[in-house]
Amino acid sequence: MRGRSAAKAKTVRATGGIAVVKRGRKFYVRFRDTDGVRRMRFAGATLQEARAAAKAETADVARAAQAKRDGKVLGATPQTFEEFCREYLPVLKTSMRPATMTVIATQVGAFDRFMKDRGDTTLDKVTRADADSFLAAESARGCAEAYLSRIAWVLARLWRGAIERGVATSNPFEKRKFSRQNKYEVPYLTPEQLDAVLALVKERHRDIVTVLAATGMRSGEAIGLVWGDVDLDAAPPIVMVTRQGPERALLKTQAARRSIPLSPKAREILVGRRPSGARGDERVFPENDAGYHVLLSLHRACAAAKLPRLRLHDLRHLFASHLVQAGVPMSTVARLLGHADGGALVAKRYGRWQPQDAEARAMDRLTAFRAPTAAKVLLPHDDATARRRPARRATRRTPAPSS
Numbered sequence: 001m002r003g004r005s006a007a008k009a010k011t012v013r014a015t016g017g018i019a020v021v022k023r024g025r026k027f028y029v030r031f032r033d034t035d036g037v038r039r040m041r042f043a044g045a046t047l048q049e050a051r052a053a054a055k056a057e058t059a060d061v062a063r064a065a066q067a068k069r070d071g072k073v074l075g076a077t078p079q080t081f082e083e084f085c086r087e088y089l090p091v092l093k094t095s096m097r098p099a100t101m102t103v104i105a106t107q108v109g110a111f112d113r114f115m116k117d118r119g120d121t122t123l124d125k126v127t128r129a130d131a132d133s134f135l136a137a138e139s140a141r142g143c144a145e146a147y148l149s150r151i152a153w154v155l156a157r158l159w160r161g162a163i164e165r166g167v168a169t170s171n172p173f174e175k176r177k178f179s180r181q182n183k184y185e186v187p188y189l190t191p192e193q194l195d196a197v198l199a200l201v202k203e204r205h206r207d208i209v210t211v212l213a214a215t216g217m218r219s220g221e222a223i224g225l226v227w228g229d230v231d232l233d234a235a236p237p238i239v240m241v242t243r244q245g246p247e248r249a250l251l252k253t254q255a256a257r258r259s260i261p262l263s264p265k266a267r268e269i270l271v272g273r274r275p276s277g278a279r280g281d282e283r284v285f286p287e288n289d290a291g292y293h294v295l296l297s298l299h300r301a302c303a304a305a306k307l308p309r310l311r312l313h314d315l316r317h318l319f320a321s322h323l324v325q326a327g328v329p330m331s332t333v334a335r336l337l338g339h340a341d342g343g344a345l346v347a348k349r350y351g352r353w354q355p356q357d358a359e360a361r362a363m364d365r366l367t368a369f370r371a372p373t374a375a376k377v378l379l380p381h382d383d384a385t386a387r388r389r390p391a392r393r394a395t396r397r398t399p400a401p402s403s
Contacts, residue, residue, distance in 0.1 A: 044094035078122040079167040098247045123168040131172040145178040152176035200301035214266040216319035219291040219312040220244035228280030237262040255340035325353040
């Protein structure tokens with residue numbers, strides 16, 4: 001298999017010892033490092049991204065070769081965090097999802113402001129104490145431990161790239177782990193309270209908020225929804241969830257790609273929004289490229305209704321809570337949410353909303369099942385089975401002749 005892939009490799013561009021190689025639909029950068037070892041790295045899905053990666057790699061190889069000629073060790077080339085990110089982020093962009101790069105840019109900007117307040121030292125002089133101070137400041141600002149763990153992972157990834165390029169000697173964010181336990185209490189509103197909040201949302205954002213509450217989709221999935229994913233003529237009408245965000249990135253897992261039946265309210269909204277002659281690639285909610293303004297509108301509606309503040313993701317929690325409270329099996333709720341665990345997470349997070357008589361009904365059925373045969377009461381389906389089953393004919397045995 002490896003030889004077959006190598007046979008299909010095609011060199012697209014070669015300059016200064018750096019070659020751009022195309023294999024299938026992917027581009028790679030092939031080069032030799034200062035020790036003469038031949039290496040290859042993924043450069044992107046387009047030739048433009050591959051050329052940018054090759055340009056950055058050419059500069060890195062030249063810098064490493066110059067450092068080797070001068071007898072310098074790794075980290076001898078001083079570079080500030082801002083200068084390094086300006087060169088390295090385009091390279092990192094070729095191997096990251098667009099949504100991930102948006103999060104990385106936010107976290108990189110926060111650390112860059114922190115470093116400039118402390119004097120904007122070079123990467124090789126950033127210590128473990130600086131990393132601890134930054135994470136402590138983010139924690140004091142109200143960031144959850146799961147978010148701090150994500151920040152530490154992003155910055156550790158950047159420092160690994162800096163060490164590979166010879167502008168740093170150690171990774172101050174390496175092996176920084178925080179508890180990822182969710183300490184956020186899942187909110188709950190009654191159906192009447194939820195309707196009151198939805199009625200107070202701004203008219204521009206009311207449709208997408210109502211659809212989120214009626215389908216349990218994530219905000220990114222609703223933002224990336226196109227008319228080709230909506231079948232309003234099916235029985236029942238459904239929406240196919242396969243991608244997310246304005247860039248229509250593919251969802252991570254196979255279980256997350258699912259179909260959700262539409263409630264009458266959600267179908268009414270989508271029928272009213274659908275323009276005549278709509279193309280399949282047109283977005284359902286084109287006015288909502290990001291969920292920030294929708295979130296602010298939801299916050300104002302909660303304040304006007306004098307109810308606890310909700311996040312957009314809390315609408316997904318309410319969707320699951322109401323399904324469980326209505327007696328829907330956990331496995332079915334998990335499929336509607338796009339979970340791959342068969343309902344374990346649903347039972348853990350929303351199990352307390354299970355109907356109060358569920359345990360009593362379960363014990364009644366167990367008692368009836370274990371009762372003696374004569375005392376068993378046939379269930380409706382058992383009675384129908386008994387009617388369909390023909391009665392066994394009684395056979396008369398002829399007595400044996402006496403001798």
